[in-house]
Amino acid sequence: MIRLQLKQRLADFTLDLDLTLPGRGVTAIVGPSGSGKTTLLRCIAGLERAAEARIEVNGNCWQDSERAVWLPPHQRALGYVFQEASLFPHLDVQGNLDYGRRRSRSPASDSQTAQIIKLLGIGHLLKRGTASLSGGERQRVGIARALLGSPGLLLMDEPLTALDPQRKAEILPYLERLHAELDIPLLYVSHAPDEVARLADHLVLLNNGRMQASGPLQALLPRLDLPLAHSDDARVVLEGVVSGYRSAYQLLSLRLAGDEHLHVIHGELPPGTRVRVAVQARDVSLVLEQPQHSSMLNRLPATVCAVETIADAAQVLVRLDVQGQPLLARVTRFSADQLELHPGQTLWAQIKAVALLSQAAGPPSSRFATTIAASAPDQ
Amino acid sequence: MSLPLDAADLAAIWLTLKLAALTTVLLLLVGTPLAWWLAHTRSRLKGPIGALVALPLVLPPTVIGFYLLVAMGPNGPLGALTRQLGLGTLAFSFSGLVIGSVCYSMPFVVQPIQNAFEAIGKRPLEVAATLGASPLDRFFTVALPLARPGIITASVLGFAHTLGEFGVVLMIGGNIPERTRVVSVQIFNHVEAMDYASAHWLAGGVLVCSFLILLLLNRRGRPSVMPGTRA
Numbered sequence: 001m002i003r004l005q006l007k008q009r010l011a012d013f014t015l016d017l018d019l020t021l022p023g024r025g026v027t028a029i030v031g032p033s034g035s036g037k038t039t040l041l042r043c044i045a046g047l048e049r050a051a052e053a054r055i056e057v058n059g060n061c062w063q064d065s066e067r068a069v070w071l072p073p074h075q076r077a078l079g080y081v082f083q084e085a086s087l088f089p090h091l092d093v094q095g096n097l098d099y100g101r102r103r104s105r106s107p108a109s110d111s112q113t114a115q116i117i118k119l120l121g122i123g124h125l126l127k128r129g130t131a132s133l134s135g136g137e138r139q140r141v142g143i144a145r146a147l148l149g150s151p152g153l154l155l156m157d158e159p160l161t162a163l164d165p166q167r168k169a170e171i172l173p174y175l176e177r178l179h180a181e182l183d184i185p186l187l188y189v190s191h192a193p194d195e196v197a198r199l200a201d202h203l204v205l206l207n208n209g210r211m212q213a214s215g216p217l218q219a220l221l222p223r224l225d226l227p228l229a230h231s232d233d234a235r236v237v238l239e240g241v242v243s244g245y246r247s248a249y250q251l252l253s254l255r256l257a258g259d260e261h262l263h264v265i266h267g268e269l270p271p272g273t274r275v276r277v278a279v280q281a282r283d284v285s286l287v288l289e290q291p292q293h294s295s296m297l298n299r300l301p302a303t304v305c306a307v308e309t310i311a312d313a314a315q316v317l318v319r320l321d322v323q324g325q326p327l328l329a330r331v332t333r334f335s336a337d338q339l340e341l342h343p344g345q346t347l348w349a350q351i352k353a354v355a356l357l358s359q360a361a362g363p364p365s366s367r368f369a370t371t372i373a374a375s376a377p378d379q
Numbered sequence: 380m381s382l383p384l385d386a387a388d389l390a391a392i393w394l395t396l397k398l399a400a401l402t403t404v405l406l407l408l409v410g411t412p413l414a415w416w417l418a419h420t421r422s423r424l425k426g427p428i429g430a431l432v433a434l435p436l437v438l439p440p441t442v443i444g445f446y447l448l449v450a451m452g453p454n455g456p457l458g459a460l461t462r463q464l465g466l467g468t469l470a471f472s473f474s475g476l477v478i479g480s481v482c483y484s485m486p487f488v489v490q491p492i493q494n495a496f497e498a499i500g501k502r503p504l505e506v507a508a509t510l511g512a513s514p515l516d517r518f519f520t521v522a523l524p525l526a527r528p529g530i531i532t533a534s535v536l537g538f539a540h541t542l543g544e545f546g547v548v549l550m551i552g553g554n555i556p557e558r559t560r561v562v563s564v565q566i567f568n569h570v571e572a573m574d575y576a577s578a579h580w581l582a583g584g585v586l587v588c589s590f591l592i593l594l595l596l597n598r599r600g601r602p603s604v605m606p607g608t609r610a
Contacts, residue, residue, distance in 0.1 A: 047505050073508040074516075080509035086502050090524040099520075103511030149511060 002027075002153070002185055006043055006053035015039055015050070015209040021202060023058045026179050026186045028196040028217070030228075031206035037189040040206070041155045044187070045080050046073035057153045058185070077105065079146030081156040085138035087130040087145075094126040096145050104149035113148060119181065120144045120174050136167035140174060147178075154186040160195060175199055176357075193228070197221070197237050197278045198357045222326035224308045224319055229328055234281040234317070236328050237357070238262075242273040251297075252356070258323020263297045264354045276357040281317065283352040284329035288339060290348055298351035302327060307341050309333065316341070320349055383580045390557045391565035391581075398473070398561060399541040402480040406488040406537045407530070409481065414492035415518070433486045440483065444550025447479050451551065469551075476552040476559050480541045487536040495529020496522060532596060539592045542585065 002021040007014065015036040021027045029037050042048040044055055046062065049070065055063040057078075062071045079100070087096050097117075101107045108116060117123050120140045125133065133141065139159055146154060159175075160168045172195065179186070179199050190196055196203065196217070203220045205212040205228070213226055221228055222236045240254035243261065245268045252266040254275060262277060269275070291299055302320040309316050316336045320327040327349055331341075339347070384392070417429055435443055450457040451469040457478075458468045469475035499522060507517040523530070545563040552559030554568070562581055569578035 045509055047508065072513075073505075074511050074513050076509075078509060080506070082502065082506065084502075086506045088503060088506070088521065088525075090527075099507070099512075100510035103516070105511075145510065155509075 001056075001058060002187075003054065003056040004040075004044065006040075006050040006055065008039065008043060008048070008050040008053070010036065010039060010209065013209045015043075017206075017209075017211055019204060019211060019214060021187070021204070021214070022185065024183060024185050025201035026188055026199050027202040027204060028200035029187060029189045029204045029206060030191055030196060031212070033191065035206040036209040037206055038157055041080075041157050041187065041189055044153070045078055045155055046071060046076055047080075060152065074103075077149070077152040079149060079151035079154045081139070081143050081146050081154070081159045083158045084162050085135075085142035087133075087138055087141055089130055091130070092126070093122065093128050093130065093133070093141050096130065096141060097126070097148055100145050100149040104151075106150045108148045108150050112150070116144050116147050119177055134167065135163050136170045139163065139167075139171055143174070143178070152184055154182070154184055156186065156188045158189050158191070160190075160192065172198065193231060193233050193235065194278075197235055198276075218326070222319055222328050224306055224317060229281070229317060229319075230310060232282075234328055234330070235278045236281075236326055237276055237278050238325055238327075239274060239276055242269045242271050242275060244271065245269070256322070257325055260300050260322055260325075262300075262351070262354055264356050266356050278355045278357055279327060279351055280353070280355075281328035281330040283354075284320075284327060285350045285352070286318065286329055286331060286335070286339060286341070287348045287350060291350060294350065296350040296352065298354060300327070300349045300351070302347060302349040304341055304343050304345040304347065306343055307336060322349065383577065385577070387556060387560075388562075388565060388577065388581060391560050391562045392584075394473075394557065394559075395542060395561040395563075398476060398480060399538045401477055402484060402541045403488075403534055403538045405477065405481050406484060407534060410485065410488040410533065410537075411492055411523075411530070414489045415496055415522070417489070417493045418496035432489050435483050436486050440544065440546025441550055443483055444479065444547040447475075447482065447547070448551045451475055451478070471551070471553045471555060471559060473552075473558050476548060476561075479547045479551045480544060483544055483547045484537045484540045487540045488533040491529045491533040491536065492526060495526035495532075498529075499525045535592055535596050539589055543589065 001023040002019075004017060004019040004021070007016050013036070017040065029040065031037055039048065043050040043053060044062075050063070052065050053063045054065070055061070060077070061069055062076050063069060088099065091099065101113065117126075120143060122137065122140050122144055125137060125141065130138065130141070143159065160171060163171065176198060188199060200217045202215070203217045204214045205220070205226060213220055213223070218237050218239070220226060223229060228234060238256055240256045240262060242252060243255040244253040245251070247268065250265050250267070252264045252269060254262045254264065254277065256262060264277065300322045302322045305319040305321050307316055307318050310330070314333055315330055316333050318329040318331060318336070318341060320329060329349060413432070417425060417432075448470055449455050451461070452458045453462065453468055458470070461467065461469055469478060503521050503525060504517050507521045512520060543563065545567070548559065548561055548564055554560050554564055562585060566578050566581045566585075569575070569581065
């Protein structure tokens, strides 16, 4: 468990937080730029010293201003991945990796080191100088360097923001693998919704130095009172279990919590594998009658929970309940009026595209890291 | 052809090299921490201390020499201290000359190193801290290696500048063979004695030597200190 209480006056606002975060898994910290995300991370790392703070990570107290406890950053068992990889230019890749490992009180063992190097796919780079690496390679080395000290907490400050989309796509699978295999908590600052949906278990929303919301990802994404649901690429994340595969159609079937099924074009996965899928609000359309002849493969019976007009007033955001699983749909206000959408109404949600994000859990050998967004095929 | 330099010239050359080498070493030892402090402090003293370090750039050497002479003299604070310690006075001694040179060449060493430290920025040091390196560890394993081009520049400039000093030496060292008579003073002696041939040999030597040092420095180029790591 991570306990964070801190108060720090900044140039134009005060960072004032009281957070309890899970002691493992990925917590994404999101919020508009200038909301205090980076400062929060820097205070946790001890790179900045909050005036009033109590920082406790899985039982270790790093700062308690009331008891005048303050550990300098080098005595905190943490790994920090900055926005730019910030590799030491006077050391080669191996030298960079060794730097943290040599100074750790509980360094990664040789086999763990080999595993981390393999996980991040940097084995062939060890002898290279840092100047010759691509942006994605640099960041992977930076992540490995942070991990090799066997930190008790990993902090990542927008590690993908400085990369172009291609490099980003190259490195995300590594982060997903990390998510699946890492036992320590990871705080991940980001403002990219797709990264958050793919990686996070827990979500913290910051605004002007204050916590707007904190909770499990699945619960926060569909909340209409939070800005996430109102963004252009608003989405919900659902968890399901692989229930079948039709190889002739390359169609993977997933059973959701409420016994409903989703179908995704994907490679075969063993039945019982837990997976995470994302459904964007703009990919969900609503019909009153059960569609009989439709090319839409995914049709789920749903109940309207709430209807809210989006800022531009031409569209509405509909929060649906599919047997306990939340879903968001964004439709035009015209359609909403035509369908007379109102809370309590039962209807059908048609889903145009489901993105299979990653496997939620499973033995390491079976873990993989491909991500395929698939539109449902024509029937 | 006999060697154009006599024993006194060779002694002066040897003394000059000894002085420049010792001064450079001392300056690196004193100047590096000072440059570090100037690069990182938020103290109000940063401005005044920085200006003090830079003074020799603009002051006539005789002014520096004069005040150092007064300070080192029997009634000066430095002189009182050295006499207390049983060292006698430093004026007109090699030690006094070293102290004078250190003051005189200070900006040529401190400023390049300070610039190098400032160019590194905070980030590499923060990275090292999060990887478990203590402040001293960070200084030796990150700051110094990254500031290396600046430190090399500083050493060369400090050495070359000490080779060429004259006014300060004359004021506090005088003209004592094998103790304070350096090349620049010896050249002055030759000229005074109308021995232009000897003056030419020494002066030409200093000229060529200084030129080569600066050429070497420029050929090394100024590799950017930390590509891509400034926040």
